């Protein structure tokens with residue numbers, strides 16, 4: 001894709017799922033990638049290995065090596081301000097600058113809204129929204145200081161639009177992310193900085209282990225998706241790469257839903273009123 005070769009990209013939460021696919025895609029496009037992990041790089045590999053009995057982290061690194069680009073690991077909990085400041089600085093120093101930030105790190109904690117502990121509420125908002133803002137703030141500072149264009153992608157969700165009962169903090173965080181995308185896009189459009197979001201629908205990643213491996217739950221999920229299948233992380237990565245490329249040079253402030261039609265109200269597939 002035009003304009004990604006040689007760009008320096010930081011992808012938060014990129015040791016698994018959508019973030020991992022985005023990192024691989026940028027590497028394949030010839031970009032230099034900073035792979036962020038929260039605590040230990042082995043964490044993701046261990047979890048995957050336990051779940052699937054293989055070592056995707058090894059394959060992941062092979063894919064990055066094969067792409068032949070410069071890539072680094074950067075530790076940082078995105079919800080901790082000092083970590084974010086250090087992580088962005090480290091990325092800039094080691095890669096020689098920053099052109100693209102992908103705010104991908106995210107968590108969700110289920111529970112009845114009237115019973116949620118404030119700690120779990122704060123944790124989700126802390127990672128998904130506060131964390132994304134902190135990373136955006138540090139990236140924008142760098143773009144402005146060097147008077148160079150920059151791109152930020154916020155990995156939001158269909159739940160920035162569709163309410164998600166029992167996932168109140170998640171819904172709030174993604175709704176807030178949409179407003180952050182639009183506000184930052186407007187504030188910095190005149191200074192060459194584009195800010196967009198992707199809104200994934202149901203995507204097969206570790207965050208969805210509750211239903212992916214359960215045929216009954218899986219069927220229930222697919223029933224709500226007009227295209228009748230879940231997405232792959234690679235499909236999210238492709239749209240992310242497009243939005244960061246020069247092909248999307250005139251797009252800012254938008255969230256592109258990559259959801260197989262999930263936001264089209266599947267229950268209205270056939271008219272059930274007015275006739």
Ligand code: NAD
Pocket residue numbers: 012013014015016017018019036037038044076077078079104105106107127131155156157158199200201202203204205206207208
């Ligand atoms: P995932 O659990 O594989 O990825 C989440 C990543 O965030 C992990 O690598 C995790 O280590 C990292 N992370 C969590 N807390 C962090 C922190 N404090 N600091 C740094 N990293 C942290 O799940 P995923 O599905 O790949 O999720 C990626 C993004 O996509 C999330 O923002 C999620 O909300 C969004 N999303 C996913 C789906 C889906 O169906 N999978 C749908 C809509 C949106």
